[in-house]
Amino acid sequence: MNQFFKRKEPPFILVILLSAMAWITSHTVTRTIEQPIIELQHEVVQSSSRIMSCSQQTIPMGTTSETHRYRISNLSRDELFRNISLFIRAETGSVLGVTLKPVTPAFSSPRAPGCDTGFASIERLTLHPGWQFLIEVVSTPDSELDVRLQSAMSAVKLKNENIETLFVRHEFSIFLSLFGLLLSISAIYLTTLFRDKDQ
Numbered sequence: 001m002n003q004f005f006k007r008k009e010p011p012f013i014l015v016i017l018l019s020a021m022a023w024i025t026s027h028t029v030t031r032t033i034e035q036p037i038i039e040l041q042h043e044v045v046q047s048s049s050r051i052m053s054c055s056q057q058t059i060p061m062g063t064t065s066e067t068h069r070y071r072i073s074n075l076s077r078d079e080l081f082r083n084i085s086l087f088i089r090a091e092t093g094s095v096l097g098v099t100l101k102p103v104t105p106a107f108s109s110p111r112a113p114g115c116d117t118g119f120a121s122i123e124r125l126t127l128h129p130g131w132q133f134l135i136e137v138v139s140t141p142d143s144e145l146d147v148r149l150q151s152a153m154s155a156v157k158l159k160n161e162n163i164e165t166l167f168v169r170h171e172f173s174i175f176l177s178l179f180g181l182l183l184s185i186s187a188i189y190l191t192t193l194f195r196d197k198d199q
Helices: 012-033 163-169 171-198
Strands: 037-045 066-074 081-092 095-103 114-116 119-127 132-139 144-151 157-160
Touching: 037 144, 037 163, 066 081, 066 119, 081 095, 081 132, 095 114, 095 119, 119 132, 144 157
Parallel strands: 037 157
Antiparallel strands: 037 066, 066 132, 081 119, 081 144, 095 132, 114 119
């Protein structure tokens, strides 16, 4: 690596690579946010709160269950999505309960989430740009749940978390990291250059 920086010409290859990475990130983010996309993140977690069952009774402590946590996010910068309804179907197992939690500054749906043993439904959500909601679905162990976009006032894509959505959510951090790496390379190159001149 030191031999590389001892060359008389600047390390153009590294600069070109970093520039290409920055362009790819910027292009991906721009292309993604221009589409009407709601990102869906999913994880199975331990239940963090008492959740109402489908019969509107609190699920008893000690009930054998697992909690599927979904985070939906409006990734656009200027599009408002209205009347978003989601349908969560149990491919295997049973649904025991569901809860909806808006993430500040979002506010909750005017209609409470509903469920039966085979499904859960979330209706009439409004998602301003950047708004997020947490949906927790309690089910029997090892259940397989399928989330579908049931309806919306305009054309919207429900997309699982992927590399494109990660670029959108972490755009600033990515550019900051690339800028820091570029500064580090420049500092190493200049230090090596001045050291060679002194010798």
